[in-house]
Amino acid sequence: MGRTMExxxxxxEGPDVMDLLREHLEDMYANSPPESVHALDGExxxxxxxxxxxxxxxxxxxxxxxxxxxxxxxxxxxxxxTRAGSRGRGIGAALVERLLEEARDRGYGKLYLxxxxxxxFRPAHRLxxxxxxxxxxPFGDYLPDKNSLFMELRLP
Numbered sequence: 001m002g003r004t005m006e007x008x009x010x011x012x013e014g015p016d017v018m019d020l021l022r023e024h025l026e027d028m029y030a031n032s033p034p035e036s037v038h039a040l041d042g043e044x045x046x047x048x049x050x051x052x053x054x055x056x057x058x059x060x061x062x063x064x065x066x067x068x069x070x071x072x073x074x075x076x077x078x079x080x081x082t083r084a085g086s087r088g089r090g091i092g093a094a095l096v097e098r099l100l101e102e103a104r105d106r107g108y109g110k111l112y113l114x115x116x117x118x119x120x121f122r123p124a125h126r127l128x129x130x131x132x133x134x135x136x137x138p139f140g141d142y143l144p145d146k147n148s149l150f151m152e153l154r155l156p
Contacts (some may be wrong), residue, residue: 010054036147
């Protein structure tokens with residue numbers, strides 16, 4: 001019998017999800033200059049207007065993603081992460097699909113994201129492109145940054 005992955009909203013209280021976020025932030029700082037790291041820590045992800053999901057298998061956090069509401073019609077993808085030892089299993093895609101479902105349910109017309117521009121982030125670029133995200137200019141409070149890739153997706 002195979003293991004079942006579940007994706008559910010998470011309150012960012014378990015040590016496994018906090019460890020996952022710590023791993024995420026360590027990689028961001030290891031692969032981008034500090035001024036170009038826009039990843040949120042666990043406390044920041046608890047802010048109003050942010051919905052956070054965690055993918056778990058047998059109770060263990062394997063990946064996460066968050067949706068930050070920018071206004072009533074627009075959202076921002078934050079904190080997409082798959083645990084290093086769990087990559088290549090479709091967890092990132094499942095998390096993006098869950099977020100897209102929520103964005104459509106909310107009636108959003110557009111989603112944005114910022115990710116690193118370095119080679120380390122190429123798998124994320126490919127994943128986002130697979131779902132129709134295309135490069136765009138800085139949005140919200142972001143400034144132009146050669147270390148950032150900004151992307152948008154228009155939702156039907």
